[in-house]
Amino acid sequence: MVIFEIIGTVLVADFLSGVFHWLEDAYGRENWPITGRLITKPNILHHRDARFFTRHGWWQSSWLLLCLGLVVLAGAWACGMLTWQVSLVVILGINANQVHKWAHRMPSENGPFISLLQRAHLVQTPRHHARHHTDPKDSHYCVLTNLLNPILDGIRLWEGLERVIRALFGVSRRIDTSVSISRQGSENKPPPEWKSRISDQSAGDRFRRDQFG
Numbered sequence: 165m166v167i168f169e170i171i172g173t174v175l176v177a178d179f180l181s182g183v184f185h186w187l188e189d190a191y192g193r194e195n196w197p198i199t200g201r202l203i204t205k206p207n208i209l210h211h212r213d214a215r216f217f218t219r220h221g222w223w224q225s226s227w228l229l230l231c232l233g234l235v236v237l238a239g240a241w242a243c244g245m246l247t248w249q250v251s252l253v254v255i256l257g258i259n260a261n262q263v264h265k266w267a268h269r270m271p272s273e274n275g276p277f278i279s280l281l282q283r284a285h286l287v288q289t290p291r292h293h294a295r296h297h298t299d300p301k302d303s304h305y306c307v308l309t310n311l312l313n314p315i316l317d318g319i320r321l322w323e324g325l326e327r328v329i330r331a332l333f334g335v336s337r338r339i340d341t342s343v344s345i346s347r348q349g350s351e352n353k354p355p356p357e358w359k360s361r362i363s364d365q366s367a368g369d370r371f372r373r374d375q376f377g
């Protein structure tokens with residue numbers, strides 16, 4: 165029974181990772197205050213240069229999710245709903261971007277333990293996540309396991325939600341300029357001007373580190 169509860173809890177966390185990822189990919193603008201800098205720009209950068217964030221440590225990838233997770237834990241505690249299931253969802257959610265990052269790293273970068281977790285399909289495999297990065301980049305949003313994406317994409321959940329949002333609020337999905345031909349017909353748009361600045365800056369940092377330790 166407990167095993168089923170654990171699996172169910174993992175799937176809830178996986179589903180939430182998909183919801184957040186879909187929201188990031190589909191909505192929000194890079195020039196919005198706070199979310200533009202913290203969420204949309206890194207998201208656009210990730211679709212342009214998928215390996216960029218693999219050089220980030222746990223803190224850099226997870227601090228925002230950690231803040232969000234602590235707020236959820238505090239809220240659950242205040243409402244008397246702080247169960248182990250809620251705690252497990254939050255712990256997995258905080259580490260969602262880390263698991264996502266493992267899917268972009270080489271086995272040599274991940275080390276034997278994480279590689280084993282991936283081979284055993286206990287976390288999402290690189291091959292599975294690669295399908296999210298295949299144009300038009302509008303499927304496989306969940307990043308924790310391989311289990312939910314085939315179901316959610318099969319019932320066209322995200323497409324349906326986008327249609328509902330468009331009908332209710334008149335808001336359409338953001339055009340993903342990294343997609344050669346999207347549903348909205350964007351074609352090979354150049355990357356945003358800030359992208360090369362970030363990439364150059366990090367290349368400079370790397371060069372300095374390599375040269376001067």
Ligand SMILES: [Zn+2]
Binds near residue numbers: 185189296
């Ligand atoms: Zn994405």
Ligand SMILES: [Zn+2]
Binds near residue numbers: 210297
């Ligand atoms: Zn990715």
